[in-house]
Amino acid sequence: MSVQFQDLSTTPRAGVKGPGAAEWLKQLGLPVPDVPNTWLPLGGALGGGLIARLGNTEFLVEGPESVKLAAPISHGVYPVLRQDTALVLKGARLNDLLLETCSVNFLAINRTTRPALLTSIVGVGVTAIPDGDELRLWCDSTYGEWFLDTLRTIAAELA
């Protein structure tokens, strides 16, 4: 298979949004990305995972740290239900697969700024984080099976 798929849907994750969300996450001791649509790794002492800023005031936290978001939420912070299908894609034909299924040119994306892209792939709204030669994807889990099946079919045609 020229593109490999790994399903990370069972990794714990949580989300919050609202005008007070960034400040609240800082109080919890999490690093908060300053720029909208970027992400930071939660490495080392934080036990892995990541935090992504989606737009101005919405955040996704994945990994062990996400349990902190279950703390009582303060004024101007609202919980976001994250029941995503979460995938990792990699492989020699990954970019060809993306060219066929998405209108964002991932080759032109500067990975050093750690961008988190909200776009659509095969018509499904996704959050996409290119990291090294891998691509992390999150989409609504009600699309999950169809989404994965469609991408696999197209990847098989590329092989």
Next chain:
Amino acid sequence: MPWRLLRFALAQKHPEPRMFTRHDELKSAYDVVIIGAGGHGLAAAYYLARDHGITNVCVLEKGYIGGGNTGRNTTIIRSNYLTPEGVKFYDESVRLWQDLSQDFDLNLFYSNRGHFTLAHTDAAMRTSRWRAEVNKHYGIESEVVGPDFVKKAAPMIDLSCGGHAPIMGGLYHAPGAVARHDAVAWGYGRGADMRGVEIHQRTEVTGIDVVGGKVTGVQTSRGRIATNKVLCAVAGSTPRILKMIDVRTPLYIHPLQAMVSEPVKPWLDPILVSGSLHIYISQSSRGELVMGASLDPYEVHSTRSTLDFPEGLSAHMLDMFPFLSNVKVMRQWAGMADMTPDFAPIMGKTPVEGFYLDAGWGTWGFKATPVCGKTMSWTVANDRNHELITGFTLDRFRDYALTGEKGAASVGH
């Protein structure tokens, strides 16, 4: 050889117009001015002259005859609508269609094919049953059929639609037909022309003169015309004209695109529509597959085409007919559809006395051409709304009494 043909051989210039008389000058006054030389405008002119004896009529056209939505639709004719108002209206239209060729002495290539509205879900089957009952109540041939019946009528169909949206059945409307759309405009135009109506192409309306709430004249790119009666039948350009007389309506303009394939041998007899796949298809008498989908998703006042359209439409078409994958698309185009919130047209008198409107025909106007001509000419001649159009007046929005014609459009609006 008939002797009269000799004069064609002897004359320097062609001695008679092929279709239409050419009028070099606009007169200074007409009894009725019709804006828009499409099917609806010309049909109204024809019936004004034929049925009401009003021949001092001028039809103004910014472009050329039948160059708007008359020549851009996918030529489907049917009457299996959902509301009693709609059913009665369109059924009258289908009946008029059937002898138009005789009436005009011009072959309209009216071809009775049968029309399927395919259902891929329980909800769509339910709607089919509802529509069939309304239709049957008004004596219209319309019935719910199963997948076997569909397969028999269109043997090349993949009933599973690629596994995504299997066909559960559909609404079958035997009188469904197609006709050659240009010929309809030409037939009505010539019929009106022969009775003395003047058709002026490349003449743009630039203003409407209204004095004391009454129409007194029309300003055009070729000068002013005095008249007390104006019929506006300009589809996607309606809001531009209405802006000239400050009449507000719910009309909004979205492009509707369509495309045809290269000609292939006849293999598809019926007309097929699928709401779930957002497609409709029929095969023309030339063998081209005439295909359409739903409206463009946002307002545009031009007839531009997009690449997204043939891409999306082809993908869905292949779900239904996988064997078409090697057939080439020959051309695509768009028309400006004037949409209303309840998918019923806006017809009849307006707040401006002497200004009559035939609009809001969105994506469903071609099939109604004859009956629109009949009812609008009656309305203009009598200055009273014809009984078949009383459900379609502009007042219904002010009165919160919408018509709710969800069966109007073939696919997903």
Next chain:
Amino acid sequence: MKIMTCPINGPRAITEFAYGGEIRPMPDPAAASDDQWADYVFNRNGAPGVKQEWWCHTPSNTWFVAERDTERDAILRTYLYTGEA
């Protein structure tokens, strides 16, 4: 492929966006007459021109304002709405 620029997510294909219609100020429901209210509910400015419209970038659910020439289908400007929600 037509490109629209989301104020947050940058330039994207038009297929990622949903059209929300022209921005229309709502009359005071308590003070408006029935005719004024019907006009607001149903009537539209259907003539071509440069219009301020609601658009949404659907993958991120970002609502914003686009200034668009509906006759040329040209997007002139996009920006976030700054008035009260």
